[in-house]
Amino acid sequence: MLELLRQPWPWYTSGIVIAFIMVLLLFFGKSFGFSSNLRTICTACGAGKTVKFFDFDWRSQTWNLLFLVGAIIGGFIASEFLSSGEAVQISEATIRDLQQLGISSPDGMQPEEIFSLSAAFSLKGFLILLLGGFAIGFGSRYAGGCTSGHAISGISNLQLPSLIAVIGFFIGGLITTFVLLPLIF
């Protein structure tokens, strides 16, 4: 059984479990949306004193921060106890395309060229992570949600705004993939 769990899980397993988590949170009286935590953390750090947007009782969002803590623990469990140590099994076509950019084929979960500590503290790697993260934080609040809030919860509730947001996710993602990455690497 453990051997089976250590293999990468097929996509449908993940899809089923994510839908289950969404429903579970609804039955807990909450709704699935991860990026709200970024706002909550800003508030908990005192951002409400200077900016009205952060002036709310962040303790009402403790449940979501606990979910965040769980997500970190879940990642730790997966990497320590449920990992076969194999590299991510992406398609040959992607490996070839990335090699042309100078990104070597997967050795673990993340590319060395961005996520190794030496790369992350080079100017290029640092800016990729910092500006990428910045766009995620700014964009998810501007759009009122991220992948969980819009692509999963929102579209499941047949919300047109969520579909528009997801179209935006792809416009941005394609610009980065086909315009920015070739310029950066």
Place this chain on the structure above:
Amino acid sequence: MKGIKFIIAGILFGIVMSKSEAISWFRIQEMFRFQDFHMYGIIGTAVALGTLATFLIKKFKLRDYQGNPIVFTPKEKSVTRYLIGGTIFGLGWALTGACPGPMFVNIGFSYWAIFIAIAGALAGTYLYGAIKDRLPH
């Protein structure tokens, strides 16, 4: 310990995002290059089942564990904020290969470099809050 159920739900989320490799920069690149079905399968399955579940919850007016009705708040109508905000989000998603959930799951994987992206995400969130009244919504 009313909060423990949220930690357990989070653990389940962290494990499944890891084991299906949805936290990997490589998988996000593969998705944006349309070179494999994997990520579309994950999101597609979740949305198909989520839509069915949402429909059933509304149809049978199901209640949460405390007996309160489960309410779905409709998103406010607009195109601008979703399209612009979504596009900015997408630019960052393909750069870091991690949306907000997987960012934190990566900490559990000891990819410490992700803290730079998290710091950026908090700064981006703060800037949005500071200038939101001046942005078109």
